[in-house]
Amino acid sequence: MTGQPRTRVWDLPTRLFHWSLAALVVFSVVTAKVGGNWIDWHMRSGYAVLALLLFRIAWGFAGARYARFAAFVRGPQAVADYVRRLRAGDAARHAGHNPLGALSVLALLAVLLVQASTGLFANDAIASEGPLAKFVSGATSDLATRIHKLNQYPLFALVALHLAAIAYYHFAKRENLVLPMLTGDKPGRVGEPAADDLALRLRAVALLALAAGAVAFLVTR
Ligand code: HEM
Ligand code: HEM
Numbered sequence: 001m002t003g004q005p006r007t008r009v010w011d012l013p014t015r016l017f018h019w020s021l022a023a024l025v026v027f028s029v030v031t032a033k034v035g036g037n038w039i040d041w042h043m044r045s046g047y048a049v050l051a052l053l054l055f056r057i058a059w060g061f062a063g064a065r066y067a068r069f070a071a072f073v074r075g076p077q078a079v080a081d082y083v084r085r086l087r088a089g090d091a092a093r094h095a096g097h098n099p100l101g102a103l104s105v106l107a108l109l110a111v112l113l114v115q116a117s118t119g120l121f122a123n124d125a126i127a128s129e130g131p132l133a134k135f136v137s138g139a140t141s142d143l144a145t146r147i148h149k150l151n152q153y154p155l156f157a158l159v160a161l162h163l164a165a166i167a168y169y170h171f172a173k174r175e176n177l178v179l180p181m182l183t184g185d186k187p188g189r190v191g192e193p194a195a196d197d198l199a200l201r202l203r204a205v206a207l208l209a210l211a212a213g214a215v216a217f218l219v220t221r
Contacts, residue, residue, distance in 0.1 A: 006185040009095050011064035011196040013204030017056055018181055024049050025112065025159075029152070039128045043119070047215050050116040053109060054211035055204075062203065065194040066096030073106065074099040093175070095191030104162055111155050118148040120218070131219040 010018075024045050031042035060069040072094075074082075082099040085091040091098070097105055121136055121144035123129035133141040169175045180186045184196060 004187055005189055006187055007095060007190045008184050008193040008196050009066050009180055009186050009190065010184045011067060011194050012184065012201055013059065014063065014067045015181060015184060017052055021049065021052050024052070039124060043130065046116050046119045047219055049112060051212040051215045053113050053116060054214060055208045056109060058207045058211065059204065062207065064196060064200055065192060072097040072102040074102060079103060093190060095186065101165065104158065104165065108158050108162065111151060111158055115148065115151050115155060118144040118151065122148045131221060
């Protein structure tokens with residue numbers, strides 16, 4: 001191999017997951033705000049987000065090294081230690097998510113899961129309702145709608161924090177986190193490389209198909 005040493009940290013499925021999720025979340029918010037006939041696309045996009053989330057949960061157990069929850073979910077002590085060292089300027093670089101970033105990843109996934117699942121029970125008080133609204137009372141559907149509408153604020157806050165953290169690492173820590181999420185690689189030998197071969201990618205395709213099938217089953221009831 002020529003050039004600088006680099007380490008594969010983000011496998012292709014994780015990268016595709018990330019950029020599809022980001023695009024679909026933006027599209028979901030825009031179609032919700034535009035409203036009108038776009039609500040149909042809003043719902044379809046929400047189903048795709050839900051399928052991606054189910055895939056990511058499965059990938060957290062069966063994915064490549066740094067995509068696994070076990071690789072990045074840390075207790076409060078580890079998070080506190082990391083923050084202290086970050087402020088002192090001697091925090092270790094992490095191949096995958098650092099303990100603080102891991103918290104934001106989990107929060108984003110949880111908030112999006114709430115958003116997509118309450119959407120299934122929501123109604124717009126006019127013509128559209130989520131595919132599962134017919135299985136619950138009007139009051140329950142209204143509650144789901146209220147949560148769905150309120151939950152956009154924590155979602156926006158987390159996305160803003162996400163982007164601010166990336167900018168902070170870029171400008172204050174001189175660490176580009178975005179490039180590895182595009183190419184998969186971090187410069188230097190930052191740890192054991194993650195697997196990213198054909199077998200792993202086929203496993204991802206199978207898990208995504210399962211996740212999409214589960215969502216399709218739910219929304220065609
Ligand atoms: C609505 C928009 C977005 C959402 C919902 C979102 C969500 C996420 C999630 C869930 C992860 C964890 C990835 C995983 O382990 O599977 C992540 C990581 C990441 N995202 Fe985003 N993201 C969004 C937009 C962006 C944008 C616009 C950028 C680039 C400017 C970006 C850059 C990154 C990077 C660099 C990481 C890896 C951070 C690390 O090294 O720990 N994201 N994002
Ligand atoms: C993660 C995916 C989703 C995001 C980010 C999202 C976001 C939003 C937002 C921000 C609104 C409020 C718009 C406003 O301010 O008035 C909204 C409304 C709505 N969403 Fe979603 N949504 C998602 C998924 C879904 C799904 C899966 C469904 C149903 C299948 C759905 C059904 C609706 C409906 C019916 C409304 C209209 C509520 C009303 O106008 O009273 N959403 N969504």
